[in-house]
Amino acid sequence: MPRHTSQSHDGPKISDATVKRLSKYYRTLQNAISAEKTTISSEEIARLNGLTAAQVRKDLSFFGAFGRRGLGYNAVDLHRNIGQILGLHRTWNVCLVGAGNIGTALAHFRQFAEQGFLFKLILDSDPAKWGTKIGDLEIQDFERCDDLVKREKIKIAVVAVPGLAAQKAVDRLVAAGIKAILNFAPVTILVPPGVYVRNENMVIEIEALSYALTSKGGHRPRTGTLPVV
Amino acid sequence: MPRHTSQSHDGPKISDATVKRLSKYYRTLQNAISAEKTTISSEEIARLNGLTAAQVRKDLSFFGAFGRRGLGYNAVDLHRNIGQILGLHRTWNVCLVGAGNIGTALAHFRQFAEQGFLFKLILDSDPAKWGTKIGDLEIQDFERCDDLVKREKIKIAVVAVPGLAAQKAVDRLVAAGIKAILNFAPVTILVPPGVYVRNENMVIEIEALSYALTSKGGHRPRTGTLPVV
DNA sequence: GTGTGTGAAGGGTTTCACAGCA
DNA sequence: TGCTGTGAAACCCTTCACACAC
The missing domain is CATH 1.10.10.10 (Winged helix-like DNA-binding domain superfamily/Winged helix DNA-binding domain)
Structure with missing residues (x-):
């Protein structure tokens, strides 16, 4: 064996x-x-x-x-x-795309940095945000993603843009060399083979709770539904 | 059939x-x-x-x-x-627990309200936050969760507290009558049978991306990894 | 012809139960 | 004895392929 x-x-x-x-x-x-x-x-x-x-x-x-x-x-x-x-014996440079509510919260989320995932780049398409800072990182023009992602050799992107903008943004990121995407936009995005996506769709999750409450007894989620220890 | x-x-x-x-x-x-x-x-x-x-x-x-x-x-x-x-033909009243970065972002997250999930209660254990508002909801003392959850007949809670506080907070919520929990704390929480949890653990998700990049070719996530149409 | 509804086959994941080793 | 490592069984989910209805 x-x-x-x-x-x-x-x-x-x-x-x-x-x-x-x-x-x-x-x-x-x-x-x-x-x-x-x-x-x-x-x-x-x-x-x-x-x-x-x-x-x-x-x-x-x-x-x-x-x-x-x-x-x-x-x-x-x-x-x-x-x-x-x-692959946690090293650090990963990460690009944050979308500096709205969710994006900003993620930028401040400690656990990412603690586990070695470091935001090195924050992109947004809203000119009003360019140059303003989150922590000590300046928000930059999403249009420049090609250059910036390549320069920093970033492979992982966290996407937190509105649903309608998500697929387009992802296509650009993939073209820029991004290989793995954590997607918080409330749509399922599609990517070419060789690129990894995880869709963190909070609406789907809460709707699964709605289903569980609606169809009592018919179904039980597997995760974490054990007696309290 | x-x-x-x-x-x-x-x-x-x-x-x-x-x-x-x-x-x-x-x-x-x-x-x-x-x-x-x-x-x-x-x-x-x-x-x-x-x-x-x-x-x-x-x-x-x-x-x-x-x-x-x-x-x-x-x-x-x-x-x-x-x-x-x-169960989306109706609205659900939802309690937000934890008004930090993530919690505040979730409170502003439009899609929840659009799909009928309405925040009716925001709880935090930090006295400095009590009385301040997010949107038009005042943040209230988490210690009062029993009364407040019962009064509003809330069944769904969104939990966005620090990891160490999560299990304790959840135990209180369950005691107060909460039946379904969307957990953003970076720990797996355990609940009694009949209560439904979904753990939205962002660290796990990003670590799965790290694995995918580390062990290239060995494994491919199932979701959303299809050719772009 | 077109596209649904569904048993049956296939593939993958979890659980079982025990061999093996400290 | 105690707990790991692992084939085999059980279980679950997805895919197939075709009868059926429009």
Whole structure:
């Protein structure tokens, strides 16, 4: 059985669900380390995230064998390994597109910087905003995105523009060399193969809650609906 | 074969994925109606959302037979039917918890109100904020959440508090009668059965992008990664 | 002919259960 | 004994392909 150590890029296709759970484990381990825990079991990681221990072990097993039988996982080691898998052992320069309500809030959102995602560029198409600052970054003309994205070698963009402007903005960003997009515009955007998008559509999420309340009992979301521990 | 018309609550369990797609169809239909289209095919709904026509038809088939063979769907009828399914034929009163960067941005986010989700209550635990307004709503003491949530008969809360405060805040909200939570705090919160949560964890999403870029080719997110049409 | 509605097939993810090792 | 690592089973979701209605 191919036992690849952490790096991963070959091997079986890893599901989106697994990747998102690894993110959770990563944060769980950060907390465990802060609390001076040296060892942690799949059982405990699972409990803290509302999952099963088998799920945790299976997720990790795609990337290697990080634990010790009978003992559990070394918190620091596993944290470092997951960091490598997810590409969090480095920092990423990020471009923010759209400096409205949501965009401005995201620019101030601490967790991004804490996990190594650094805004280096803020673009907006409203001339009134050009030259004004968010933090210590000046808002710049979106029309210049080609030059600026290339100059800063930015691969990740966070898009927070109105729905109608989103697809066009994304097309420009992709042409400028952006390879991954976190989209907060309330529309599903389409991109060419090789570019990754995550649509963070808050309207869809709240409508899913509406459905759950409307069709009581018929359906239960999977995430986080476990008894309080 | 049980042919339930739109309402739905019995019948087969509907997957989360299906519910989220229905939200997309709903918006697609709104656009089609605005563009004066009277009829639309599963093929077209699919194309506009980067999905397959079979997927669209299957999703709808769980709730009834809304189309006409050889013709397609009546846009207005299907829109109304999906609205009924998702519980969007009514308005929902919503409580915002946490009036920081993200919370304030969400309070201003138009799409929520446009789809019938109305903020009626804004709570924060910072005394400095009490009495100040966002729009025409005064920020109130989170400690009063029991009374206020009950008085306004609110079932949905949008939580945008710091990670460390999130689980405690949610426990209070659930005790006050909240049944559905849209959580923007960067932690997975756990709730008792019968309460629905959606964790909108932006850090997880951006880390999934980091993974995609790090392990090029090994994995491809499913959503929205289709060729531009 | 056209496009829906739907069983059945196919593919993927989670859970199970136990072998294996400290 | 305790807990990981992992094939196999179970489950769920998507895709296929075609009967059927217009």
